[in-house]
Amino acid sequence: MKRIYLFISVFFFAFTVYGTEELVSNEESHNKSDKEEAFDPTPMIMHHINDSHYWHLFDLTDKESGKVHPVSIPLPVILIYKGNLDIFLSSKFHHGETSVKKEDREYFLFHDKIYAIEETGLLLNKEHHPTNPKPWDFSITKNVASLLLSAMLLLAVFIPIARKYKKGKLVPSGLQGFLEPIVLFIKEDIAEPNIGKHNYQKFLPYLLTAFFFIWFNNMLGLIPFFPGGANLTGNIAVTMTLAFFTLVLTSKSGSKTYWGHVFTPPVPKWLWIIMIPVEIIGVLSKPFALMIRLFANITAGHIIVLSLVSLIFIFKTVWISPASIILVLFMDVLELLVALLQAYIFTLLSALFIGLAVQEHH
Amino acid sequence: MDLVTPAIGLVFWTVLIFLILLVLLRVFAWKPILNAVNERNESIQEALAAADKAKEEMIKLQADNEMVLKEARIERDKILKEARDLKDKTIAEAKVQAKLEAELLITSAKNAIQNEKRAAINQIKNEVANLSVLIAEKILDKELGNAADQKTLIQDMLNKTNIN
Numbered sequence: 001m002k003r004i005y006l007f008i009s010v011f012f013f014a015f016t017v018y019g020t021e022e023l024v025s026n027e028e029s030h031n032k033s034d035k036e037e038a039f040d041p042t043p044m045i046m047h048h049i050n051d052s053h054y055w056h057l058f059d060l061t062d063k064e065s066g067k068v069h070p071v072s073i074p075l076p077v078i079l080i081y082k083g084n085l086d087i088f089l090s091s092k093f094h095h096g097e098t099s100v101k102k103e104d105r106e107y108f109l110f111h112d113k114i115y116a117i118e119e120t121g122l123l124l125n126k127e128h129h130p131t132n133p134k135p136w137d138f139s140i141t142k143n144v145a146s147l148l149l150s151a152m153l154l155l156a157v158f159i160p161i162a163r164k165y166k167k168g169k170l171v172p173s174g175l176q177g178f179l180e181p182i183v184l185f186i187k188e189d190i191a192e193p194n195i196g197k198h199n200y201q202k203f204l205p206y207l208l209t210a211f212f213f214i215w216f217n218n219m220l221g222l223i224p225f226f227p228g229g230a231n232l233t234g235n236i237a238v239t240m241t242l243a244f245f246t247l248v249l250t251s252k253s254g255s256k257t258y259w260g261h262v263f264t265p266p267v268p269k270w271l272w273i274i275m276i277p278v279e280i281i282g283v284l285s286k287p288f289a290l291m292i293r294l295f296a297n298i299t300a301g302h303i304i305v306l307s308l309v310s311l312i313f314i315f316k317t318v319w320i321s322p323a324s325i326i327l328v329l330f331m332d333v334l335e336l337l338v339a340l341l342q343a344y345i346f347t348l349l350s351a352l353f354i355g356l357a358v359q360e361h362h
Numbered sequence: 363m364d365l366v367t368p369a370i371g372l373v374f375w376t377v378l379i380f381l382i383l384l385v386l387l388r389v390f391a392w393k394p395i396l397n398a399v400n401e402r403n404e405s406i407q408e409a410l411a412a413a414d415k416a417k418e419e420m421i422k423l424q425a426d427n428e429m430v431l432k433e434a435r436i437e438r439d440k441i442l443k444e445a446r447d448l449k450d451k452t453i454a455e456a457k458v459q460a461k462l463e464a465e466l467l468i469t470s471a472k473n474a475i476q477n478e479k480r481a482a483i484n485q486i487k488n489e490v491a492n493l494s495v496l497i498a499e500k501i502l503d504k505e506l507g508n509a510a511d512q513k514t515l516i517q518d519m520l521n522k523t524n525i526n
Contacts, residue, residue: 046364078371144371144375151379151382154387158387158395161395162394165397166394180395183395183396187396204392204396209380212387236367236368237373241377245380295366
């Protein structure tokens with residue numbers, strides 16, 4: 001029965017991806033103001049997997065003018081430029097149509113990036129990229145909003161479960177029964193064997209948080225409409241931060257043996273000039289691989305799903321849609337697996353790296 | 363290029379939110395959950411140990427019961443045996459006593475008979491002697507002047523002719 005539910009929900013997702021992206025593509029083709037031009041899925045896909053200052057909901061077509069208006073949730077823009085802090089809603093940009101003035105400072109939005117306008121106005125280079133200065137952008141973007149939502153979701157899921165235990169319900173039931181084996185799996189099958197019985201307790205909260213954070217966000221990214229849809233774990237900034245945490249934990253808890261191996265490798269001294277850089281690269285490449293793996297896997301999944309949907313617009317026929325839907329359905333089910341798998345791999349490798357660092361002997 | 367360029371704002375918010383999330387989950391979720399699970403594991407362990415102990419005690423108790431039963435049986439057998447022995451002994455003793463008494467009675471009876479017999483014989487002997495003397499006196503009244511010599515002669519002759 002559960003399997004049937006899963007299928008129905010995935011089927012539903014597939015249709016919604018189809019529905020939402022059709023509107024986006026309309027917008028794209030309108031921007032080009034040439035409907036007969038061949039559909040290029042790249043801007044649409046790039047728009048989806050990149051961050052945005054709006055949380056796009058849907059598009060409305062004005063019946064009289066035939067113009068398409070995107071309907072989206074405006075998000076707060078927080079800028080630091082020349083020592084000034086400016087906060088306003090992204091709706092003031094009117095989707096890049098108008099610039100925003102704050103005292104003597106003026107900002108404009110170009111392809112979802114905020115630039116400052118000096119006296120010279122907008123300057124574009126040969127590749128049509130603005131060369132204007134960029135302010136420090138600490139805006140609550142779509143990804144940051146999604147991050148906040150997922151953090152709240154995690155707290156809303158796990159704190160009641162913890163409270164259930166406190167109330168003395170030691171026999172798990174409901175969500176508690178579903179998540180407890182996963183928590184125990186991370187404790188007993190990831191942390192304990194990789195880090196070692198004596199040290200693993202200290203790192204368990206990080207590993208658990210990382211696992212559920214990545215898993216929940218991977219799944220939220222698969223939902224194509226409002227509370228989901230942000231490509232958070234497929235964003236290099238997020239995966240870089242997570243990998244950086246693993247690096248910090250690994251380096252901070254590194255034993256004498258570990259650092260001794262890096263800075264005084266057991267080779268003749270004249271080889272140290274080669275070995276020490278190699279060892280340092282080894283230390284850095286581990287979190288680097290974590291960063292790239294998660295980023296590439298999740299982004300690739302999003303790109304494939306969107307590309308398959310784009311088939312319909314590339315062929316400009318609705319008859320291709322059954323094939324598209326079946327393929328997207330297949331990919332979405334696969335992505336559900338990848339969502340869990342990548343969270344597992346990230347946690348497992350983090351535990352492994354920490355385990356290698358805390359080890360006292362060879 | 364945008365795709366692989368980390369945005370500073372997102373890095374900042376991720377660090378901030380992730381660290382807050384880590385602290386909150388650590389305090390309000392992971393610790394209570396893991397503690398509760400540990401506690402539960404311990405209580406299960408204890409319960410299992412207690413069950414094992416109870417089982418062992420049960421077996422011990424059963425063994426004890428059996429032993430007590432066995433001992434009781436042995437005691438019963440012993441008591442029965444003692445009773446039987448006592449009975450046999452009593453009977454045997456009674457028999458011996460009876461026999462002894464009977465023998466004693468028989469012996470005394472025999473002695474009495476012997477004595478009576480002897481007395482009777484002596485009396486008879488005396489009677490016979492007296493009679494003989496009387497007879498002899500009567501017969502030899504005249505012939506024997508010395509009665510004492512005659513009596514000695516007759517006594518000798520009587521002793522030689524033992525009536526027994």
